[in-house]
Amino acid sequence: MAVCAMKVPVGTLVSAQMATMEPNCENDIQECASNPCLNGASCTESVGSYSCECVPGYAGDRCETDIDECSSSPCQNNATCVDLLNAYSCNCTAGWQGTTVKLIHPHVVAARAMNNATCRNLDTSYKCLCSIEWTGSICDIETIECSSQPCLNGGTCFEGNNAFRYIEECSSSPCQNNGSCIEGVNGYICQCMASHTGTHCEIDINECDSNPCLNGATCVQELDLYTCQCPLGFNGTNCEIDSNPCLSDPCLNGATCLQQLDLHTPANAPQNGQELTVKQ
Secondary structure (H helix, E strand, O other), X not given: OXXXXXXXXXXXXXXXXXXXXXOOOOOOOOHHHHOOOOOOOEEEEEOOEEEEEOOOOEEOOOOOEEXXXXXXXXXXXXXXXXXXXXXXXXXXXXXXXXXXXXXXXXXXXXXHHHHOOEEEEOOOOEEEEOOOOEEOOOOXXXXXXXXXXXXXXXXXXXXXXXXXXXXXXXXXXXXXXXXXXXXEOOEEEEEOOOOEEOOOOOEEOOXXXXXXXXXXXXXXXXXXXEEEEOOOOEEOOOOOEEOOHXXXXXXXXXXXXEEXXXXXXXXXXXXXXXXXXXXX
């Protein structure tokens, strides 16, 4: 009976299947069938052996070794290196940051801790953006809003909550009867409606004091205005219009019209050739 022997290179991993090969050596052994490669590696068949193609971060014949990315000491400035899968991270000490740890200026750290400033590191310096109530290169100086003298015309500035304020004299609405308040220097002025006067527009003007009604008319004071009660023979807002009834030529046959202000009926009707007096 013939015996078949397979030659394999020295150092080749021999599987259990190879040790129990068929007598006539006609079947190829599937060395990868037993999943010899570890940690997600790919197994490749070859005659009488196999090879493992490791995923990044692993090494060894069967990819059994996790590569230590910290072995090259990539972290700077006394940072602690943490080995990850195919990567690393650096735990920086105070005052430092970055993938491999770059310098943060010590003042930047102080500013961030003190007054909520937004700071960024430059190549050889730093720059901080301060909140409204702070100023200075590291935002350590409290802002004095009144130092710029924002209040005009002798106004007094008072420091407020991150702002300044000025006194508004008109805020108490001192003007009465729909008067308009105008801010002044350490005071105010009331611009009154035509019907009122006084410091606070508190006095109701008597429009009849100026005697606006003419031709003996009677002036009647009302709210914010006046009216004129005209005598007979006059009309208009101020009784300025003479309402002469003779203007319409009421007299016939050459008679002369004479206007009279008293209202009465003539005792005798005019005779031929006499004047007809039209009485209002």
